[in-house]
Amino acid sequence: MRVFLYEFLTGGGMLDELTPCSPHLQREGRAMLCAVSEDFAAIDACKVQVLRDHRCTLWRGEPPSNIDVTVVHTSSEHDRLFRAMAGDADFTLVIAPETHGILLRLAFEVQTAGGRLLSPSPEFISVAGDKWKVHETLRSSNVRVPRSALGEPLQASRLPGDPPRAGLVVKPRDGAGSEGIVHTTADHYVCGQRELLLEEFVPGQAASVMAVGGPLGVRLLLPCLQCIDRQAGFAYQGGAVLSPEDPRSERIRRLARSALPCLPTFTGLIGLDVVLGKADDGRDDVVIEVNPRVTTSYVGLRAVAKGNLAQAMVAWATGYPCPLEFTYFPLRFTPDGRVFTEDEAAAT
Secondary structure, three states, X not given: OEEEEEEOOOOOOOOOOXXXXXXXXXXXXXXXXHHHXXXXXXXXXXXXXXXXXXXXXXXOOOOOOOEEEEEEOOHHHHHHHHHHHHHHOOXXXXXXXXXXXXXXXXXXXXXXXXXXXXXXXXXXXXXXXXXXXXXXXXXXXXXXXXXXXXXXXXXXXXXXXXXXXXXEEEEEOOOOOOOOOEEEOOOEEEOOOOOEEEEEOOOOEXXXXXXXXXXXXXXXXXXXXXXXXXXXXXXXXXXXXXOOOOHHHHHHHHHHHHHHHHOOOOOEEEEEEEEXXXXXXXXXXXXXXXXXXXXXXXXHHHHHEOOOHHHHHHHHXXXXXXXXXXXXXXXXXXXXXXXXXXXXXXXX
16 A cells, blocks of 8 residues: 655645745644654555655654655655655545645645545535634534634624623634634724634633544544643644543533534544533533644544554545544643653653
8 A cells, every 4th residue: 555645834835935834833744744654654565655845854763664755845846746646646645734725725636636535625625624614614503613703804803792701813714723813802803914713712621632534434533632822822732632531521522523414524534623611511612623634633642542543544434444442541742743641741
């Protein structure tokens, strides 16, 4: 089996830029790519192909021997190799930001090249990658989301109804990570040159859950708590795998089970970001957004998986039953891919 694993920020997608990309997004992209590619490399008779921007580093040491890393220096070289590798591979998994339609464009390019996606299709990305469309889709099916509005360019925009008690969160409609997110206590926001999503700030615990999809349906993985630094623009600082026995796990799963049937079917891994409100019964819990790709939680979940998550992904995508079980133990992970037990985290 030949698998092409492509991560936009480290794989040459930014070669036309003077600098590779945001260091925060790049470290998460690198962490996801290395974790996923190492899992694929552990599958018998699996050959993994990866592109690397010549300005970026991936592994701290040498990659596994059956990972073929091709260094790219120009955007034309990158485009040619992307099409060739996507067309030749049995599966292509794309990790890229939704910003400016990048992830959507790359998914289309894989299909145009004759490749088979092991990540969500353009149909799924076109909905899930648009934060406003996700809110509207879920709201129409009575799934709880924050009160929100679409901020028009060059206009002062407000939420409908009463002023928000805890202020506004303003973010790009097609953003990724914490890039471009603003929290303001004002009841309105003057947008710049692009459409922005205005949503009511919901106090509570940020969390997420990944799901794998395919002909077998959808399977939720273990939920994770998120560490978000509000003082640094909602910067993501990593997370912690949540015990399945923790009552918050069921609240997160309940939100996910209500949201996923409203969205198009998908193949591969996706993530849902949620906020757990103060009420223990979950009545204040909301879905924040859907990530139509692998998320950084992968680095923590693979550490507690009984089997190989990449192998499970392939099995799920091809319609073969595959046990997907976890051995829970307290574990934390960082945005750059480091994993610690609770005791190790406390000692650092």
